[in-house]
Amino acid sequence: MTAFPMGPALLFCPADRADRFAKAAERADAVILDLEDAVAFEDKEQARKNLAASALDPERTIVRVNPVGSPSFRADLEALAVTGYRYVMAAKAEDPKAIAHSLRKFQVVALLETALGVVRAPEIAQAENVAALMWGAEDLLASLGGESSRRADGSYRSVAVAARSAVLLAAGAFGKGAIDSIYGNIADTAGLEEEARDGAASGFAAKACIHPGQVGSVRAAYAPSEAEKDYAREVLAAAKGQGGVFSFRGEMIDGPLLRQAEQTLRRAGILA
Structure with missing residues (x-):
């Protein structure tokens, strides 16, 4: 998991609802x-006024702007x-040069939610001012002419899985x-936690939320269990003095598994 200074639960808040800013934070x-x-066109000017008048912690605040080059x-x-x-x-980030130039004064989370944005992910990731990449499922499927990123059982369609991985x-x-990406079924906390747990285990630094009630599930998913923390501590302790591959509880342990154990302790806040 690559470091990102915010997370694991990032909560969207419409900028035209200034009354929600402090609560969301x-x-x-x-x-x-x-x-x-999240803001209707006719409300965007008021949303900008709200933004200009706000005073949230800059270290815990991200502003989603309209696509680069749009009116x-x-x-x-x-x-x-x-x-x-x-x-x-x-x-809807697609152009790494435009991001590097138009947003050069900012640390950018590039939201890749079109087919072109996803296939250009490696180029966009190389822009110096890009701090993170995020993917968006529903806009992506719309850009492909699709109807839904998920099947009836809530699982992602294959193209969404491919985009997430890319x-x-x-x-x-x-x-x-x-x-x-967000989990749209607000009532399905079990599904959200399962997906967030998979994201944490796969290497995502954070997950976006669309409702305050989702924050707890994401935090729970990203927090290693006591058993996971104990295992990580013990396997790292057992590694001391070992010259290379060694056996631990019947499992062969090598460098990648030790790095995974270290990451578990980082997620738990035990390692820096």
């Missing part, structure tokens, strides 16, 4: 103030300029954080 590990899809993008930047926020989520791999290849 209190509930989650970081808040994403949304100027894009609303310049106005978003003007509103951002009077704030202390320096983390920006670039919606974004994670690109982020990891170039040392950037990876953020997992």
Whole structure:
């Protein structure tokens, strides 16, 4: 898992709802103030005024702006300029050069939610000001002419799984954080926790939430169990003095497994 300074639970908050800003920031590990899809066009100007007047912790705040080059993008930047926020989520990111130039003053979470954005994930990850990649399932399927990213049982369709993996791999290849997509079924906390647990185990640094009630499930999924922490401590202790591969509880342990154990303790806050 590549480090990202916020998470594991990132909570979207519509920027036209200033009354929710403080509550969202209190509930989650970081808040994403949304100027894009969560705000109707006629409400975007008020959303920008709300953003400009806000004073959340810049170290725990991300602002999702409209796509680079869109008619609303310049106005978003003007509103951002009077704030202390320096983390920006670039919606529907596709062009690494545009991200590097237009958002050069910011740390960028590139939201890859179109077919072109996903296939360009490695290029986008290499932009110097990109701190993390996130993928978006439903916009991606819409860009392909599809109807839903999930099957009736809630599992992802194959193309969504491929996109999720491609974004994670690109982020990891170039040392950037990876953020997992939202889970749209708010009532299905068990499904959310299962998906978040898989994301944590796969290497995602955080997961985006669309409702405050999802935060606890994501945090629980990202927090290693006592058994997992105990195993990690014990296998790392057993490794001391070993010259290479060794046996531990009937399992052959080598370098990759030791790094996984270290990551477990990092997620638990035990290792830096």
